[in-house]
Amino acid sequence: MSSDLDAGGTGSPSGAGDRRREPIAAVPVRRWGQWVSAAVVVLLVAALGYSVAINDNLQWSAVGDNLTEPTVLRGLWVTVQLTVLAMVAGIVLGVVVAVMRLSANPVLSTVSWFYIWLFRGTPVLVQLLLWFNLALFFPTLGAGPLSVDTNDLIKPFVAALLALALNEAAYMAEVVRAGILAVDEGQTEAAHALGMSQGQTMRRIVLPQAMRVIIPPTGNETITMLKTTSLVLVVGAGDLLTRTSAIAAREFTTIEMLLVASVWYLVLTSVASYGQYHLERRFARGTSAGAQASVGRRILANLRPGRVEGGVR
């Protein structure tokens, strides 16, 4: 279009306004190495699959029969409940801890720092066992007429939920803090200049805009939580792994029941990944990330040999 300006320019592609170029039909670079390595991988996977499939020590019927066994499904439901409740509580508490951490009030920020230090610095399995054994050092909770027997209140499910939620809150606090810090300082200044209070500014202006940064890692946290719930096996909270392990011990089908659990965990994490993808797209509206191809297309794009673009994130 600017052919007058760069007249005599060397090799400028814009100089050819009148001539139609033919589309390039070049022979692509042959990637023999990729085909060879793909063949090797397929062979190895097939060999492994075959040896598992014909293994006499594995009763495939036990896997199929137990997949939809009522006890297993009840465990699955407990796992979903634990994940959802622990995440909801973890997110709410995490927001509170993050806002406290960023507060100008030194008491609040120190308490918050200590909370994160404590709950992120100890293994969640240890925390789980501590909550479960709370009765050993606090036999009763409350005071006077309002006191209750600890073991009546802290049932395995409650212990599991407390441990997972309080631990998650520490991680979510860091996620939320990063999101808040990613919002431009000018937004806070504009809100203050309009006479909005600190609380209003946080609720109405900063947090909604921090969401775009907070959502993707929260999705990852949820998927991690789905798998972390399996730890509650040690307190017998009745989740998926607790139930499959119980069946395995009764019927001597250890590997079979682990496979059953694995299948369900894969289903859960796949569903969660799908939800995360759509949530991210919703919150990325108006930005370039909002215009990505669908999951299926991206997976296909990655499966095709020799293609690099459209890779996952």
Next chain:
Amino acid sequence: MTGAMVRSEDVHKSFGHVHVLKGIDLEVAPRDVFCLVGPSGSGKSTFLRCINHLEKVDAGRLYVDGRLVGYREVGDKLYELREKEVAAHRRDIGMVFQRFNLFGHMTALENVMEAPVRVRREPKAVVRDRAEKLLDRVGLAAKSGSYPAQLSGGQQQRVAIARALAMEPKLMLFDEPTSALDPELVGEVLDVMRDLAASGMTMIVVTHEMGFAREVGDALVFMDDGIVVEAGHPRDVLSNPQHARTRSFLSKVL
């Protein structure tokens, strides 16, 4: 305290070891357009931000409409104001930023409505009516449903002016309102400001637009290195500067 809208008495401000304001004395009369000019780093933006207490004054006194900014004076003691009291003061002072700072997750209309609804607790219907009129006044009635990212810089700044006006302020602060704009968009923002000045709004404008200052300004202060070097009517200061620093600055920007 006379009838001055803003009155500054020996105002000082430091950031760490950097002494940014070294004793600012000035008065802004009601209904005046008061222009602050000077090289970058001269402290003019900092002074503007002291007026609505976005920055804390270290020494001296700053009054807006007769009220001390940021503190309560009892006898010869100063008490820091609580957050709510500071917020209450700010309600009457509109501010327009260099980088617009529109709320990115809200439409133009929602940006304008936010503070009256949340801060003044006015009924939504009343505020919507006023917000639509304000957007019409800045020439953006058709853009009320657009998000900031969908608007040009000039349009964003005009929404920002409407947003500040929605609180019905008695004083408007402009912090280099056209510095972040493409040259061809400067005019539309200055037009809105000109219209606002004609309506009798008291305005303090930090600007590099000497043409605007000369045409619309009622008073002009040239600041350099944290002090007021020269003050007077814009026509006088701009065409007949008395100080060498003013002359040297103007020769670079005019």
